[in-house]
Amino acid sequence: MRQLAAGNWKMNGVTASLSEVEVLKQHLKARPANCDVMICPPATLVMALAEAAAGSPIQVGGQNCHAKASGAHTGDVSAQMLADAGATAVIVGHSERRADHGETNEQVRAKAEAAHAAGLTAIICLGETLKQREAGETLAVVHDQLQHSLPTDSTGANTIIAYEPVWAIGTGLTPTPAQVGEVHQALRGALSALVGPEAAHAIRILYGGSVKPDNADELMGVGDVDGALVGGASLKAADFAKIIAAF
Ligand code: PGA
Helix, strand or coil: CCCEEEEECCCCCCHHHHHHHHHHHHHHHHCCCCCEEEEECCHHHHHHHHHHHCCCCEEEEECCCECCCCCCCCCCCEHHHHHHHCCCEEEECCHHHHHHCCCCHHHHHHHHHHHHHCCCEEEEEECCCHHHHHCCCHHHHHHHHHHHHCCCCCCCCCEEEEECCHHHCCCCCCCCHHHHHHHHHHHHHHHHHHHCHHHHHHCEEEEECCCCCCCHHHHHCCCCCCEEEECHHHCCHHHHHHHHHCC
């Protein structure tokens, strides 16, 4: 399947940051990507980034959505709103939201269902903490997160999984290729049991956590790794382009 390089800008970016999109477009023109490319900016920039990316291969995603389509939820953004602004995907259940906002697997599943209902691809994030890895609980933890965060109607067209070890996010630390491969293989098997082998093979499983230009090649070469969710290194187009070129 075609891999995906998705950039997660987190709470970074103002209008001036759209110049990075222009630079990325030039990079992609000079050297067309061998993978799908997406940027997930803050909600305030979704529409402007979608306009800036028009006519290029760059897709746009949100970073979070509410589980409801509309209503009295001050400060929240619905999946429909993101779709209306030009997004085709939305990240749900990022570990920073699970930690900062106490999001549970069940809430993440409801958000993914809302994304599906709005025609968006849900990028469902999961991953273990360092404590859980050291306790040998990694596979059990990610299996539990997958089982309870994944909508039953998930297919390759509407769902992407992102395995992001919490201890690797923003730290410069990464699991070894063998550790990444072990988790991705286990997730593929778990997907097969949950939504059937056909959907399991079509659902992309991204790796995320300190993906950089100098480790992208190794990480993206691991079996069952279908792309990357990139935080810090997606903010500068020159770095993100180097990661994309490693695919
Ligand atoms: P990082 O973030 O690449 O800065 O580690 C990844 C993520 O949280 O999606």
